[in-house]
Amino acid sequence: VAVKASELVAVPPEIEPVHASMLKINPLTAWRLLHGYVDLARGDWLIQNAANSAAGRAVIQIARELGCKTVNVVRRAELIDELRTEGGDVVLVDSEKLRDEVKGATNGAPIRLGLNSVGGDSALRLANCLAFGGTLVSFGAMSLQPLKIPTGLFIFKDLRFRGIWINKWYDEATAAERMAAFNPIFDMAKRGLLKTKVEKSYPIDDANAAVADAMQSKRSGKIIFEFNT
Structure with a gap:
């Protein structure tokens, strides 16, 4: 995949990848x-x-x-x-x-x-x-x-x-406007003050089970995929 460098945002390495x-x-x-x-x-x-x-x-x-x-x-x-x-x-x-x-x-x-x-x-x-x-x-x-x-x-x-x-906001924002939002978010994440709750992770081979789990109305967190590297 090739993308413009100007479209990328460098995430601080201190932030755990799933939350990042x-x-x-x-x-x-x-x-x-x-x-x-x-x-x-x-x-x-x-x-x-x-x-x-x-x-x-x-x-x-x-x-x-x-x-x-x-x-x-x-x-x-x-x-x-x-x-x-x-x-x-x-x-x-x-x-x-x-x-x-x-x-x-x-x-x-x-x-x-x-x-x-x-x-x-x-x-x-x-x-x-x-x-x-x-x-x-x-x-x-x-x-x-x-x-x-x-x-x-x-x-x-x-x-x-x-x-x-x-x-839409992201597409129209300047790089400076994006970073004005990302920088304090990164700072909070590094200090452990901003986390997205994860209920369960699935390997990509279990996509059907993951989607079925994600459709449950009473789940309390995100359903995510884990990819082997």
């Missing part, structure tokens, strides 16, 4: 979500759904390093302790009472950034938790349902709705 191989997707997405839309300061709150996903866990880790606090919304109560252990400040099960529960858990602190990778009713519940002038950034649609945004959220809360596809 995944830094460009979810950790890079998380970094852009936290830096591309709202100017967050230390102590600020943000909220996200699908917080147990690889991107959600990366958001928790990076936000903690930045001094920001996270409200993490999940579908299953058994994930609460796990995500708290990983650094999530507040972990709540998604429900119709979400706005009131968020207000109570944060003492009514304004939340200016919401991160949505589910869509449908879950995205609407996130939007309802945002402060006036807040921003909801969508980067996935796990529910396969469209966004449901009432006109009142535009008129009375002046919310912004944005989206990101990290591959």
Whole structure:
């Protein structure tokens, strides 16, 4: 395979290869979500759904390093302790009472950034938790349902709705912009502060089993291939 040298990024050798191989997707997405839309300061709150996903866990880790606090919304109560252990400040099960529960858990602190990778009713519940002038950034649609945004959220809360596809951002970013994101990610990875959870690895000969495992909805980490060298 021949590629342009300008398209390559040198990964520090201190980073374990499995984790290094995944830094460009979810950790890079998380970094852009936290830096591309709202100017967050230390102590600020943000909220996200699908917080147990690889991107959600990366958001928790990076936000903690930045001094920001996270409200993490999940579908299953058994994930609460796990995500708290990983650094999530507040972990709540998604429900119709979400706005009131968020207000109570944060003492009514304004939340200016919401991160949505589910869509449908879950995205609407996130939007309802945002402060006036807040921003909801969508980067996935796990529910396969469209966004449901009432006109009142535009008129009375002046919310912004944005989206990101990290591959498009990467293709359009300059080398300097890419490294401005990669360098702090590399630094966190070298210090053991940024890891993508791996549930199981498979040899390439077991591709069918790997794909079947990856399709399980309740897995807690990535399914990866190991290649013989």
